[in-house]
Amino acid sequence: MHDDEELIARCLRVMRHGPESLRDRQRLTGAASGAGVHRLVFGDGRVAVLKVTTTPVLNDRARREFWFYQALAAQLPVRTPRLLAAADTADLTCLLLSAAEPTPPAERWAPREWVAAAEELGALHQPSLAVGNDRYSWLNRPRRVARTEAATALTAWRQLGLDSIAGPLLDQLGQLDAAVAGLPVCLLHGDWHAGNLLLDQEGLVWADWQEVGVGHGPEDLALLWQRAEFDGARPPREAMLDAYVRARGIRSDVVLERAILAAEIRLLLLGWPTHLLLAEPAERQGLLDHLHHLSRRWAVGVACADA
Incomplete structure (x- = not known):
């Protein structure tokens, strides 16, 4: 001290x-x-x-x-x-x-609070800031995954006994990145989860901007949903997505759906395996079930695109 x-x-x-x-x-x-x-x-x-x-x-x-x-x-x-x-x-x-004060734990959020947060995210992701110009070059970070990062993730997936599902997906990181990039460029918070949303008398206060950068949008949604669900919360995904689409002013179509799917798979592949090794079985199983579900949807989409 x-x-x-x-x-x-x-x-x-x-x-x-x-x-x-x-x-x-x-x-x-x-x-x-x-x-x-x-x-x-x-x-x-x-x-x-x-x-x-x-x-x-x-x-x-x-x-x-x-x-x-x-x-x-x-x-x-x-x-x-x-x-x-x-x-x-x-x-x-x-x-x-x-x-400002912390928000309640994610599992205690009411549906309207999740929807309000998604609406604010959609407003942030509007292309109103020229974040791609030289003035904000410090926001630009390479989005391609280094081989060492993918190799580290694959090692963890092997320890979980799931390299047979994670390996083929890791081989498709370029396709996952391309799907996310199907949406316009926008400003990302980069670490958007319930713990970084605070409260004061006027409403939400967004904290911890160390990971701020340029992206496409679904990356923030994927992190919020997966962190909340890992913690036992059940955010109303459909209602949140509707609010997000309206606030951002984009069409809810197959490009958006594919981008969100790819962002979720990418985050699960690279951001979670080392955490899952230490997680409680019930917490781990929820995300593993989600990865299985997402991988099936991705395989169908890839097959359709290749046909």
Whole structure:
């Protein structure tokens, strides 16, 4: 805790926010991004959240979020924490943000809350930002999967005894990427799950933008649905998709359906196998059943396209 105190004081100094004004601090748990997250209370009663990254391997992601708040946050159709102060030095990146409260666990969300979130996502994914131009080149990341990433995933699938289903799908990563790319380019949150949606008196506040980037849209939906279902929630997928399509202003047709299918398969193939090795059997089985279902749908679609 002494190290935390010194680091917080240093961050406040470099942000020109005198540490002598700090009255209380609390380390917040659950920062999957690898950043240290602290709830700060100042002498005048103001409450803020300090997010600080000092690990070199994580600094690229932290700086991505730093640039996001500097250049993009104010332009978005969704609400984010307000940036109160920030600093980016050779060995640390820190953000001082307005505080908001966590949403309830995903399994306690009402259908209308899921639908409202999907509607906001559709608004974010409208092509209103010129995210593909040079001004926002920091958003562009290679989307092609490195061989090492696919090989790591295949090793985990072998340990699960499911390489016979995962292997052929991993061989089709190029086709999966092409299906997702059938939709227009848009801004992605990149880590959109219930834990990164906060609440204040006005509604949802979207937090943790370290994975923000350029994509096509279904990537965010796939992550929200799969994380929620893994945690035991049952988001109303059909109603959410209807709201998303209306808000984004695109047609709900075979291209969209194929893109969402591909995004879900890709996420399951690459994002989940190492987690499934450690998961409880019931949690694991739910996602495995879903992968079987999706792979059958994908095979039918590929066969039709090849015919």
